[in-house]
Amino acid sequence: MASRVLAVDDNQINLKMISATLLHGGFEAYISESGADALSRVEQIKPDLIILDIDMPEMDGYQVCQTLRQRPTTRHIPIMMLTAHDTLEEKVRGFEVGADDYMTKPFQPAELQARIKGLLRRSALQVVPEKQNVDGKFISVFSLRGGVGVSTVATNLAAGLAQVWGKPVALVDMAFIMGQCALMLNLTLRNTWADLAKVNLNEIDSDLVQNVMMKHASGVSVLAAPRFSVDAELISPPVVEKVLGMLKKKFAYVVMDLPHDFSETTLMGIDQADELMLVLAPELASVRATVGSLETLNQLQFPAENVRLILNWVFEKRGLARKDIEKVVKHPLQLVVPFASETFVSSINLGIPPVINAPTSALGMLFEDMAYAFSREEDIDSIPTNPSPAWLRVNERSKQARKR
Ligand SMILES: Nc1ncnc2c1ncn2[C@@H]1O[C@H](COP(=O)(O)OP(=O)(O)OP(=O)(O)O)[C@@H](O)[C@H]1O
Numbered sequence: 062m063a064s065r066v067l068a069v070d071d072n073q074i075n076l077k078m079i080s081a082t083l084l085h086g087g088f089e090a091y092i093s094e095s096g097a098d099a100l101s102r103v104e105q106i107k108p109d110l111i112i113l114d115i116d117m118p119e120m121d122g123y124q125v126c127q128t129l130r131q132r133p134t135t136r137h138i139p140i141m142m143l144t145a146h147d148t149l150e151e152k153v154r155g156f157e158v159g160a161d162d163y164m165t166k167p168f169q170p171a172e173l174q175a176r177i178k179g180l181l182r183r184s185a186l187q188v189v190p191e192k193q194n195v196d197g198k199f200i201s202v203f204s205l206r207g208g209v210g211v212s213t214v215a216t217n218l219a220a221g222l223a224q225v226w227g228k229p230v231a232l233v234d235m236a237f238i239m240g241q242c243a244l245m246l247n248l249t250l251r252n253t254w255a256d257l258a259k260v261n262l263n264e265i266d267s268d269l270v271q272n273v274m275m276k277h278a279s280g281v282s283v284l285a286a287p288r289f290s291v292d293a294e295l296i297s298p299p300v301v302e303k304v305l306g307m308l309k310k311k312f313a314y315v316v317m318d319l320p321h322d323f324s325e326t327t328l329m330g331i332d333q334a335d336e337l338m339l340v341l342a343p344e345l346a347s348v349r350a351t352v353g354s355l356e357t358l359n360q361l362q363f364p365a366e367n368v369r370l371i372l373n374w375v376f377e378k379r380g381l382a383r384k385d386i387e388k389v390v391k392h393p394l395q396l397v398v399p400f401a402s403e404t405f406v407s408s409i410n411l412g413i414p415p416v417i418n419a420p421t422s423a424l425g426m427l428f429e430d431m432a433y434a435f436s437r438e439e440d441i442d443s444i445p446t447n448p449s450p451a452w453l454r455v456n457e458r459s460k461q462a463r464k465r
């Protein structure tokens with residue numbers, strides 16, 4: 062069946078060109094000459110994608126985009142912005158109001174067609190099929206001190222689990238102020254926690270939660286932090302409690318990127334955790350923060366055997382020695398991540414974590430093995446019928462290690 066595309070532009074000539082391109086590309090074309098008209102007919106047309114001009118009188122493309130994102134019936138439709146101006150500022154603003162892609166006029170018909178196909182392919186990935194309830198494993202990643210690699214570890218763990226098992230994995234950004242999970246996976250902030258916080262608690266069901274999550278090609282579904290810090294205040298503990306409970310039933314793995322505090326919602330993320338990863342850097346302040354965290358966890362009666370320490374070399378030289386750190390924190394280090402600034406800078410800029418971008422590099426293998434080590438016993442104990450390339454690599458490595 063041909064995909065339905067609605068083009069919105071106040072200029073007749075542009076509309077003619079766009080619809081000719083659409084028809085030629087095998088799409089069903091619908092046109093609208095104003096934002097207001099498009100908004101009044103969109104529910105009827107039910108487009109699979111919308112092309113929006115920015116410069117329009119009365120209601121501009123940003124406003125139309127924002128309104129579409131607010132309506133539950135239209136918030137999932139991919140939006141391509143089309144404009145005559147090619148400035149970074151406009152692009153950023155377009156993405157902020159929830160556009161998925163951006164093209165400048167005049168456009169090449171072949172490029173427009175290709176981009177539309179790309180967007181439609183990605184949006185098809187957004188639909189998570191109904192599944193029976195599962196008993197998911199919760200892994201929370203935490204540090205009281207910032208900048209030590211919590212988000213890096215959480216993102217690579219989630220992507221690694223998805224690659225190894227091919228099972229649904231949720232990555233939940235609990236750093237409601239300026240959380241970076243979506244950015245680390247190069248996902249446009251189409252929906253965030255704020256969309257869940259803005260509806261009544263009793264309207265939150267697992268379909269809504271899954272629709273709000275953004276699906277990454279690796280198989281990870283991301284529940285992203287809000288675009289604006291002010292929205293963080295809307296995310297109340299009852300909302301978090303309800304959402305986390307639902308995620309556990311729908312995802313084989315739920316990985317949480319926790320903020321550097323012991324707020325009520327952070328404590329919920331800790332409380333839910335089957336395993337808690339404490340990330341630290343080899344410097345005094347981070348070691349102190351880890352000792353403090355372990356004390357607090359002890360007071361909270363979080364089982365010490367479920368805590369795993371990950372030492373991350375976020376800087377290059379003169380760090381504290383592993384054995385000295387272990388002596389002070391009185392807990393063994395499970396894993397040491399080496400300093401790798403070039404890999405990480407390019408991975409953030411590209412929005413592709415090393416475990417996906419370079420799975421056979423030293424860092425990629427380390428994160429793949431880490432993901433395997435944190436897997437559910439039932440997964441580790443069963444040999445998959447269709448093992449993934451990642452699973453085969455991990456198993457080959459562990460065979461080699463046993464031989465040694
Ligand atoms: N092993 C490493 N080697 C080099 N750079 C690293 C390493 N691990 C993480 N980084 C870099 O350190 C920075 C902080 O990492 P990240 O954002 O994951 O930390 P965080 O604890 O989540 O910080 P925040 O306080 O911002 O939430 C990032 O730029 C990341 O790329």
Ligand SMILES: [Mg+2]
Pocket residue numbers: 211212213236241318
């Ligand atoms: Mg972070």
